Amino acid sequence: MKAIMKLRKENGAVEVVDIEKTAGPADDEVLLRVHSAAVCGSDVHAYEYIPSYQAFMKVPIVLGHEGAGVVEARGRNVTQFKPGDRVMGESNIYCGHCRNCHLGLTNICDKNLMRGLTTTGVMQEYALFNEKNLHLVPTALSFDEGAAAQACTVSAHGVLHRVSVNAGDNVVVMGAGIIGIVAAQLARLKGGNALLVGTDDDEAARLPIARKMGFQTVNCQKEDVAVYAEKLFGRKADFTLECSGAASAVVSAVDATKKGGTILLLGLVGKDVPFPFAKATRLEINIITSYTSTWIDYEETLAFLASGALDIKPLLSVYPVQEGVKAFEDAVSKKALKPVIRFL
Ligand SMILES: [Zn+2]
Ligand SMILES: [Zn+2]
Known part of the structure; x- marks a missing residue:
């Protein structure tokens, strides 16, 4: 399957590559057929490999934390989503057990993982999510908007x-x-x-x-x-x-x-x-x-977008996955305000 990876610890070194299809889902996981993945400012920083990212980001890695698509399969313990559901995913993977998670402050979980930076990202044809990190994309919204909605939650x-x-x-x-x-x-x-x-x-x-x-x-x-x-x-x-x-x-x-x-x-x-x-x-x-976002920020953002109160359509520029590197280059040069890469 196609994926967009940062391959080396240097400026650039982002390529569209062919990797083995994501295995799974495990019992608690949802396998997502990714339709769209948006390029975020932090993806640009990862591309440029700026000093503050060198300390914590893993390389090589599949990039991206703003993704939307269709549920392809689910593990036996998953109850909230079923195959065919249109969903988008949260950027952070929180533990659910630390004090901050219990307080609802999952954005500052003690064991937070960041998709596309410290663990595998969503810029690939198939990606795994825990159901607690997924949200239904309202029918009024495209997958492109669903993916970019992640940025709006911030x-x-x-x-x-x-x-x-x-x-x-x-x-x-x-x-x-x-x-x-x-x-x-x-x-x-x-x-x-x-x-x-x-x-x-x-x-x-x-x-x-x-x-x-x-x-x-x-x-x-x-x-x-x-x-x-x-x-x-x-x-x-x-x-x-x-x-x-x-x-x-x-x-x-x-x-x-x-x-x-x-x-x-x-x-x-x-x-x-x-x-x-x-x-x-x-x-x-x-x-x-203010740092990233929590479950309620996603629900509110998707509702605002679906009602038209929030509008991000004029901000998006769409690229097919083959032009994924160009999407990054246009983000770096600010030619595109919010590039969205389509995997389907
Ligand atoms: Zn982002
Ligand atoms: Zn936690």
Whole structure:
């Protein structure tokens, strides 16, 4: 069967390869015929093999953690899904037994495995899941949307569960990738006014798409974001959602946020950066982190997508599996906002 693998510990070295068909399922497992797998920012980091990934990621490995498809077969203990069901899978594999798992904080399970980084990923024709990590894809959604929904759950976890945006709040969203654009959509659904911040690179695809979706945008390489936000909103941001992972954005988030406001860190910076803690303290700015997502974030995201309240269709670019490497290259060059690779 076809799979997309990172083969060597260097920049690039991602190839479409033929590997032995996935065996199984075991008693507790579901075998998924993968239809679509989306390329995530972290897949791009894995492709580039940036320093913060070298420490923990396994190579060689089948990449990907955003996948959707059809249940092909199930083990004898599986009760929630049956062959033919359209499903998508969670990115993390949590243990279910540690203290955080019992508290529902499965995203920060003590023994978390990350598909496509620390254990085999979903960019292959057949993949195994535990049923507790699967969700039904509503009939209104395509497999492409079902796969990319995983990325949206990261925004949902942050915007819906880690902070509380209220009607009339001003929300600066740094980063115009899918996490940022969906975070902006969710902030808008909650009644907030969202301003999306991008860079020169984002002028090619991301910012025009964001504007088409009705968002105000600003290029932080051309304008001072804090000044721009204050002019636009009448005050600085009540919430700054850092979705870019850029070191400079983490620092400038402090300037964009009002006294007593909140910075939500959704992006993962490639390397640690000096942070103006004294300034943030004098402004009594709340700094909240948010990491991946939990079961409820998936259910809510899929419901929002099915109802049309969330829309990611304009963000997706589809590639057949044979062009899987190009999908990665276009993600790296930001030509494609959210590449989706089709295995069927
Ligand atoms: Zn992802
Ligand atoms: Zn656990």
